Amino acid sequence: MRLSPDQMIFWQRGFLKLNGTILFTWVLMLVLAAGSRLVTRRLSTDFQRSRWQNLLEIVVIGIQKQIADVGLRRPARYIGFLGTLFLFVALASLCTVVPGYEPPTGSLSTTVALALCVLAAVPFFGIAEDGLRGYLECYVEPTVVMLPFNIISELSRTLALAVRLFGNMMSGTMILAILLTITPFIFPIAMSMLGLLTGMVQAYIFSILAAVYIAAATGGRRARLEAKRPANA
Amino acid sequence: MDNMTIIAIASIVTAGLTIAVGSIGPALGEGRAVATALSSLAQQPDAAATITRTLFVGLAMIESIAIYCFVVSMILIFANPFWNHVIAQGAAK
Numbered sequence: 001m002r003l004s005p006d007q008m009i010f011w012q013r014g015f016l017k018l019n020g021t022i023l024f025t026w027v028l029m030l031v032l033a034a035g036s037r038l039v040t041r042r043l044s045t046d047f048q049r050s051r052w053q054n055l056l057e058i059v060v061i062g063i064q065k066q067i068a069d070v071g072l073r074r075p076a077r078y079i080g081f082l083g084t085l086f087l088f089v090a091l092a093s094l095c096t097v098v099p100g101y102e103p104p105t106g107s108l109s110t111t112v113a114l115a116l117c118v119l120a121a122v123p124f125f126g127i128a129e130d131g132l133r134g135y136l137e138c139y140v141e142p143t144v145v146m147l148p149f150n151i152i153s154e155l156s157r158t159l160a161l162a163v164r165l166f167g168n169m170m171s172g173t174m175i176l177a178i179l180l181t182i183t184p185f186i187f188p189i190a191m192s193m194l195g196l197l198t199g200m201v202q203a204y205i206f207s208i209l210a211a212v213y214i215a216a217a218t219g220g221r222r223a224r225l226e227a228k229r230p231a232n233a
Numbered sequence: 234m235d236n237m238t239i240i241a242i243a244s245i246v247t248a249g250l251t252i253a254v255g256s257i258g259p260a261l262g263e264g265r266a267v268a269t270a271l272s273s274l275a276q277q278p279d280a281a282a283t284i285t286r287t288l289f290v291g292l293a294m295i296e297s298i299a300i301y302c303f304v305v306s307m308i309l310i311f312a313n314p315f316w317n318h319v320i321a322q323g324a325a326k
Contacts, residue, residue: 069286160297167300170307205293208286 093199
């Protein structure tokens with residue numbers, strides 16, 4: 001019973017292994033980068049535009065609106081990171097319709113890597129927005145006693161992000177594999193549609209949670225200054 | 234009963250119980266969350282986007298608990314270190 005694409009080895013020499021996770025991640029990177037490059041080669045601003053440009057515009061504007069709704073001003077700063085998270089996880093889940101493909105997010109390595117990126121991005125954006133002191137002040141936010149709890153919550157949020165995405169993706173592929181050995185015709189199709197739906201929802205959840213964490217880390221100083229200002233009538 | 238049997242029984246029973254008991258709580262919680270979201274949507278349809286987004290984020294948080302139980306159950310069945318250790322011991326004998 002194959003637990004993850006880590007166990008599909010395509011090429012091996014010494015301790016260097018090319019396993020399914022790495023290969024499918026490369027394929028996704030190629031599709032995303034080459035596809036975007038091809039579509040944006042001839043951008044047009046009038047009504048005559050290619051349908052692919054239209055599609056990409058819908059996606060980008062949708063993500064920008066979601067980021068702004070979460071409370072991050074100037075979504076253009078964050079859309080590079082958050083948009084990529086969403087598109088990577090969403091495409092990883094969508095491509096399961098292609099036979100022979102296993103989503104690389106079904107391997108704990110990929111999801112831990114993505115969660116570590118979020119863990120690194122939160123202080124990065126926080127310091128870029130509020131300065132080092134302003135960012136560190138948010139750790140002692142209600143009182144100084146909360147400092148260890150804030151640190152622990154930071155680490156546990158990262159772990160939860162990784163395990164949530166891994167668990168959802170792995171359970172989808174595993175249920176499909178088990179069902180295919182039992183009732184090979186109609187029921188696995190229904191389950192794979194459910195897997196697509198949960199894949200999309202998990203991609204959305206991952207990027208929205210990353211946006212919420214970044215918003216919590218960057219909105220602090222402005223909120224504190226507003227709270228300290230004496231309330232005028 | 235030797236070690237192998239005890240470990241096998243404990244792993245199988247615990248795996249089943251983990252996922253059985255561990256999905257009760259999240260299921261009840263998600264039901265309550267969706268019910269409250271539906272009633273607030275009926276009260277204020279204008280805020281549908283915010284309510285829906287918050288609902289999904291909340292559901293993902295609740296679902297994580299069930300996912301943790303599922304992962305523990307899978308580890309007990311498929312990547313059980315105690316079982317691997319005892320199998321290695323049996324093979325070495």
